Amino acid sequence: MPENVIGLSSHPAAAIIADPQDNTATLRRPTGAGSRLNGIDALAAEDLPAGAKVALRPIARGQAVLKSGLPIGIAATDIAPGTRVHAGLLGPAPAAQATAPRAPLAALAPASFEGYVRADGRVGTRNFIGVVIASNCAATAARRTADWFDAERLAEFPHVDGVVPLIHTLGCGMEMTGEPMDLLRRTISGVIRNPNMAGAVILALGCERNNLKLLLETQGLQPGDMLQTVTLQEVGGTNAAMEMAKAHIEKMLPIANAARRTTVPAGRLTLGLQTGAADGFCGLSANPALGVAVDMLIAQGGTAILSETPDLLLSGDAFAARAASEEVAAALRERLDWWQDYAGGRDTRLNGELDRAAEQAGFASGRERALDGLRKAGSTPLTAVRRYAEQVSGPGLVLMDSPDHDLVSVTGQAAAGATMIAMTTGLGSDFSSLPAPALKIASNTETFTRMADAIDIDTGAVLDGTESVQAAGERIFAAILRHASGEPTKGEWEAMGETGFAPWPVGICS
16 A cells, blocks of 8 residues: 555645535645545545645535535536546536625734835835836837936935836727727826836827827826926937936936835735735635735725736625625626626636646636635725726725736736735746735745745745644735835846736736
8 A cells, every 4th residue: 555645634734624614625745546545534546736626525416515615616426535626527616605704803003114105195115216108119218218227327316216117018009099098098197106106207109099198188197397208209219218218217316216214004005916826725825824914904904905806706706795885796796797798708717617727736616716816805894896907095905807817917906006916826926016016925835945036925834734824924914014114025136027017908818
């Protein structure tokens, strides 16, 4: 008989049962075919990878398959104990029981961070000057302008965190009016107004669909000392535009450098929530731990932005009861209905099917992946629903509508006012973002170790049973405040964020 590598009874961390009601467990370690599964009284019928779901007891055809106390599917056939539970054995999940919000946490000891208080009272975690484009036609000039201001040239401005390019592929070759253009302009103006931005220069070609004059007028943007514009066709092309943009930024730098970090309550922080490259462990470690940190932030009066709306649709009714009012519930339903209509007949994740990568990562169904993702939002009520890139005022948990696509979703959150991003990952992610830096949290130690130059926090100890979810969440909350105070994230050290700006072109649905 092969060595017993599961040991549900004697080694709890080897196979994780998330809720006493569950009829599945998640394997912590790979298991060879024929290995005895202690606590199940069965043999593994096949080689089982880490992260896979295994039946704890007989699951009859038509019975709900449960993980974390919620149905992730219906057994399409009888499933024997010790069998891997995968998409081929499951039918569509029944409606998940709505989960009511938890009462707010009792008053916590006041927490704080060191932030930049702006003239409008909002607080930034960084002090950037941005080089923004009206359309892709000005992208080269913008990038070269930002690159000019390297560490040597910024040395005399130690309180400026950088001159950053915010370039994208839109603004030309699109309708001049309508939702896509409105959304693009809202995103650009929102990022310019983000509290992490001390100032900005907008570059335009001059004949693009996203007309610079209309961009300014429709968004109420007023050029001044800390907002300037340059039009390539008017000044003589790329090189001339770069010289003019550099001159504008050189005048902005002393003003931006005069800003100083001051101690502010933690409740002044607006945190965007994301999951990238998830695995079957995220819902057991990284996501619930981040959820604890989110509850702590909100208890301090802070704001958390949940996005990735397709996950809410796939999760059924599990999130609906968290709406704080009938108005919020109606706004949530309107966004979910939009996605339902949009996805009809399209080959997207909203059909509930898993791609091969998701199956290999340990997921048994699209519902499981979606429910796992919701755990990062903690358990407090949903206080508001906003469309993509609409301003979020908080406090509390707010849904900002977006597709489940890291670059697009985070860009919308930054435009909505997020000054930090917290992203969980299981398989590993090199993602970073501007102007809101991303703090990445690994669900398992193997991934954290393998990608230590890109990931900031390891929650693998939760899987091993050596740290509680609560303790991991408290550790994440402390890290969020440190990084909000200026400690660079791994992504910032590696300068990964310059390609992380991507306004939603309306049509992406992963």
